[in-house]
Structure formats: structure tokens, C-alpha cells
Amino acid sequence: MPEYGFRRARRAAAVGLAVAALTAGATTAAGPAAARPGPAAAAPAADCSAAHRLEQKLSTGTTWRMCWHYDSKAGLVLEKISYQPRGEPKPIRVLNSARLGQIHVPYDDGQHEYSDLTDEDFAQALMNLSPAECPGGTIKTVKVPDAIDPEHPDVNGLCTTTRSRGHAYRLHDTGTDKVHQAQGKDFLVYTVNQVGWYEYITEWRFQDDGTIAMNVGATGSLSWEDYDAGDGRGWPVGKGAKAYATSHSHNVFWRLDFGLDGSSKTRVEQYDSAVSPRTAGQRGPTTKTTRTEVTRELAGDLKDYRWWRVVSATGKNKDGHARSYEIVPGATTKYPGRGYTRHDLYVTEYNPCELFASDNPAICGRGHPAAVDKWIGGQTLTHPVIWMNVGFHHIARDEDQQPMPVHWQGFTIAPRDVTAMNPLTPRDLAGQNGHWH
Secondary structure (H helix, E strand, O other): OOOOOOHHHHHHHHHHHHHHHHHHOOOOOOOOHHHOEOOOOOOOOOOOOHHHEEEEEOOOOOEEEEEEEEEOOOEEEEEEEEEEOOOOOOOEEEEEEEEEEEEEEEEOOOOOEEEHHHHOOOHHHEOOOOHHHOOOOEEEEEEOOOOOOOOOOEEEEEEEEEEEEEEEEEEEEOOOOEEEEEEEEEEEEEEEEEEOOEEEEEEEEEEOOOOEEEEEEEEEOOOHHHEOOOOOOEEEOOOOOOOEEEOEEEEEEEEEEEOHHHOOOOEEEEEEEEEEOOOOOOOOOEEEEEEEEEOEOEEEOOOOOEEEEEEEEEEEOOOOOEEEEEEEOOOOOOOOOOHHHOOOEEEEEOOOOOOOOOOOOOOOOOOOOOOHHHHOOOOEOOOEEEEEEEEEEEOOOHHHOOOEEEEEEEEEEEEEOOOOOOOOOOHHHOOOOOOOO
């Protein structure tokens, strides 16, 4: 039986424990008082109700603002995301919306294949978080649509907190012998959803330098009902070679709708660099980078010396350069078994009913394809939507039990020319922009 075999039994047990905890008014672990469940704090600059508003000014001076809601299939959805670094007079809109697009889980033996968001009650299995899981932060209450226990739809399941990430920069100025350094700060927003034996941590990390990191961490447990020594496709766990955990893949999709500077009419560009051998008179090889504007829908693949950026149609930084965000892929293992998993990135023209990369609900009408690879039809891009696919082939190991350490999959989007200089630049280096002496 696969990891999902006892999904409903485990879910029922989890609901019972959650109800008992809510009835008793207790938490399972001690933690900071600030991390106890509570309503969202008021934030006057965000464009949504106070209950669905997030705003955080980091100690380094950067402020992030956004709205949130909870979808019955995608789970946490973030909207109207803006970034305001120190020195900028007003917030800079980055994304109209950001959400998971699918978690596709095919098993190596060909017997089981799951679409966790659309078919496996991912959103309904939002987990209550204890204060210890949200250190120094606030746990917000989420009303879960179509809750498994309809009498108790409210879950203390959304954590917002801040965290240090280490050096943001370091510079030894040889002229003054002064060391300039700063420790970076991040604003984190995350939930935990249970599907079968797995628990998925959906994390959004907003850095003080304008970078946004999107990660899904798989943890929980290996299913002891899934051990099969006869299929020859797993890895032995436990004593000897009697229990083999069936190998499988996790293909995680994200859907990003950019709204740079408040406009959805962004453009997408692809950059490719070619390295040529050294010729006479040169000290080393030469590298030439070319830009290709992506004007029509695209199924793109990662390649050495290739990258993409999404460019604002309306906004420029103080140097007069168009604002943009570069897509920075994370480690991935591309799964070739399905058409929609054969590419790393898709760019589609916005369609309000195209919400999931596979098994998209039939809300677009009969005959509309259900997967993202079938939406690439050569349509001209006026409002592009980015779909990112990050895969992981999970071959279990002894260390996966018990419980299973978190395995992270994800990528980032990094500001490129959003500000004229490093947004964390110290005051005495502010004049060193471009050509200086």
C-alpha cells in the first residue's frame, strides 16, 4: 500500500487531536508569547481587509506588504505583494499573486500517481501550529474552505515571523581600513499541510534585499505500509533487506502572476551566453551574451548560461533602468514521465481559469486542456504568467525515519535594477554608484 494508503485514517485522527486541543484551549509546546494565535495586526498601507493583511518592516529598513487568502485547493495564496526598501518613497509592486500550482507525486513502480493539490485534500489538511513552530512570530487563524471537520473550520495554521540569514554583504574599504558589513533579515510566511504520511511546509521568504524565495519542504514519515521487498525499485530501510521503501518523485509547481510597478503588462526576456575558445592575441576564452524577447507562450528548459527575467513595462529605477526580476532556479531533477513535467519553466498568457499545472479543474469549459504544457499555443504575451517546475526523486534512506528530515525544493526571484544601488548600502558608500573615484 502506498504512503497515501492510510490517508483518511490519519486525517481523522489528526482532526480529533486538533478538536481536543481547541476544546481544552491548550498548545502542545511552549513558545514565545508573540507566537500565540491571534488576529492580524492593522497595517494601513495594504490593499485588503485587516484580517487578510500582512506587513513587516525589517530591522534593516525594508518593508514588505501583501494580502493573503486561503484557497480550497492551492492552500495559501499571497496577493498584491509589494517591496519598499529604505530610501524608496513608496512601495514597489512585485506580484499580483503567488501560489502553489501543483504537487505531482508519481511512484517508480507505476502503480500510484497523485496530484496532491487537486485530488488529495491538501488544503483541507492544514495543520495547527504550536508557538514553538513560529519562533518570535505570530500564528494567524485560517478558516479552511470545505473543512474535513465542518464544525471546526478554523485552524491556527499561518505563521509570520522574521529570521536572520547571515551576511547580507561585507566590504573591507582599503582606503579607510573600515569594514562594512550587515546581517540580512527575512520575513517568513508559512503553513504546514498533511497529505497521507507526508507533511508539506509551504514557505515564502521575503528578504530585505528584495529577493523572494519560494520553497516546499517535505517531511513527516515514511509509510511502513509501503515497504515491499519484491518490486526491486526501492531502497532497504530498517534491519537487513526485508523492508524496501518504494521510490517516487515530487514535482512541485508554482504559479507567479507578476505585476511590476502595478502593471500586468510585463515582458519576459531570455538570456543565453556562449563561450568561444581563446584565439590569437587573447588571454582566455570569450563569452557573448544574447537577449531574446519572449513574445509568445513558451515551454522553457534550464541550460548552462541561460536565465530569464520579467521586466516592468512602466517603472524605472533612479538610474533610468527598467525594473525587473530575474528567475533563479534551484536544484531540480526533471521527471520525463508526463508532458507537463518535461519542462522547467512555462510562460503562458493570463487566463483566470488556468490555476493548476495539471488536473486543472474543468472551469474553462469543455475541451480546454487540463495541463500547462497544452496551454502553450503560440499566443502573444500581453499579461504573462510564470510557472516553475522543480523536481526531486526521493529514494528513501535509513535517515528518513523517524521522523523524516525536511527536504526542500524551490527557487527564487531576485531584483535586477529594481533599485539604483544595493538597497542596504550604508550611507558613507551611497556616492559610489557607477563610475566613481
